[in-house]
Structures are given as C-alpha cells and as structure tokens.
Amino acid sequence: MKVAVLGSIQPQPIEGEADGSLDLAKVEAAIKQDDFHFARTRLLALENTMQGKVLPQAYLQAARELTTRRGLALHLDGARLYNAAVKLGVPARQITQYFDSVSVCLSKGLGAPVGSVLCGSAELIGRARRLRKMVGGGIRQAGMLAAAGLYALEHQVQRLADDHANAERLAAGLRELGYTVEPVQTNMVYVAVAEQAGALQAFCAARGIKLSAAPRLRMVTHLDIAAADIEQVIAAFAAFCVS
Numbered sequence: 001m002k003v004a005v006l007g008s009i010q011p012q013p014i015e016g017e018a019d020g021s022l023d024l025a026k027v028e029a030a031i032k033q034d035d036f037h038f039a040r041t042r043l044l045a046l047e048n049t050m051q052g053k054v055l056p057q058a059y060l061q062a063a064r065e066l067t068t069r070r071g072l073a074l075h076l077d078g079a080r081l082y083n084a085a086v087k088l089g090v091p092a093r094q095i096t097q098y099f100d101s102v103s104v105c106l107s108k109g110l111g112a113p114v115g116s117v118l119c120g121s122a123e124l125i126g127r128a129r130r131l132r133k134m135v136g137g138g139i140r141q142a143g144m145l146a147a148a149g150l151y152a153l154e155h156q157v158q159r160l161a162d163d164h165a166n167a168e169r170l171a172a173g174l175r176e177l178g179y180t181v182e183p184v185q186t187n188m189v190y191v192a193v194a195e196q197a198g199a200l201q202a203f204c205a206a207r208g209i210k211l212s213a214a215p216r217l218r219m220v221t222h223l224d225i226a227a228a229d230i231e232q233v234i235a236a237f238a239a240f241c242v243s
C-alpha cells in the first residue's frame, strides 16, 4: 500500500521461479503497452539474495539487457546484497554494476543496530532526500548511526561466510534428524515442519529458542548467532523428535 499512496506506483507482482529469479519472458509480457489507459511501466525491481538464493550473474546481465532494450530502470533490492557477494566471492560492485539503483540493509546479517542505504545517481538521491524529509524520515545527529553502519561495512562483510557455514551446519543437522530442508546457499534455512509447527514452536520456546510457527519454517543466521547456538537448536529439534 505504501508504494501506491506515497509513490503513486502500481506494482505488478510476478510469480518467482524456484531459483529466486523472475522469468524474463514473464517480465517482458507484463510490460504495459503505451496506452493512456494503463500505468506506464518504468522499473524492474529484483531482489538478491531472494529467499537466501543468489541470482546468477548471467541472469542479471540478461535482465539489464531487457530493461535497456525496453527503456526501463533496474533497481536492486539488495537487503542481503553482501550475502550474495560473499557467496560468489566477488566485490559487491560486480553485482550492482547492472543496476541503476540499489538498496542495502545494514541491520540484518551485517549487524548494525539500524539502517538501510539507497545508492543511485546524484539526481535520484536528491529526489530521495526530498521524499525522505517529506515522510518524516529525516534524522538529526544521524552520524552516530552512520558510524555503526560504516563499521558494519568495514568489518562485518567477510564474516557473512560464517553465517553461511552456520546455516549449512543447521541444515545438515536437521536433515540427519529426518527433516526435509531446502538446499542452503547463504544464511537462510527453510525446513518443512508441516503440522508440527505449533508444537515445535512451544517446545523450543521452553528452551529459550524463538521460532515462528510456519509449516515452511525459515531460520536465518546472522552476527548474533554463534556456532554453539546452532548446536543448541539442533539439540532442541532432536529432543522434540523423541518427545
């Protein structure tokens, strides 16, 4: 709703593919013809990582070619951009080179207390600053928060590999217990718990582990989750299995 009210934007969601991408043929088919009865199609927004999956670089290049050919801007919701970069072993700019604008979260895996940044042309950022002020997003003495964000960017990017290893270990441990766990690429573990979701949530809560009660349960590793915590979660699931 925010995009409609604040941006006068009419989003056109497209069902995603199993690898986290949007089928570019479906994207192209969704571009509205130039007709004043329709909203003008202006922008393609992709997310990377998407549900913990890294979009292939060749796919990003193909998306860039499509958007250039059809006169669209290309935005990256890079909330977890650095997880993708660390997984691919490339500098983030190798991913962002295809995009006109990029947003990145400093406060998720990167571990800053708050914050996201928007990157783009000087013109775009100028407009974004104006809109940010308008919706009450201006902060005074924001340098305190910016310093935390800089620290995260300077010291907490490469360690995302630890989160990825922890996620792998969690997945392997749960698979050993018989759970169906989706292949892990970065810091997200999706495990099928079906109708056990509620009981598992309560069981783990009693052991100091907070889970959501989703049948397709998502668990995400980050700066504040240590390898020992992973073992604790696996042990709780193991105890649940024999309870």
Ligand SMILES: *Cc1c(COP(=O)(O)O)cnc(C)c1O
Pocket: 047, 077, 079, 080, 105, 115, 116
């Ligand atoms: C968290 C998140 C955002 C928003 O970040 P804010 O800091 O709340 O603006 C955007 N996209 C994705 C995919 C996210 O996970």
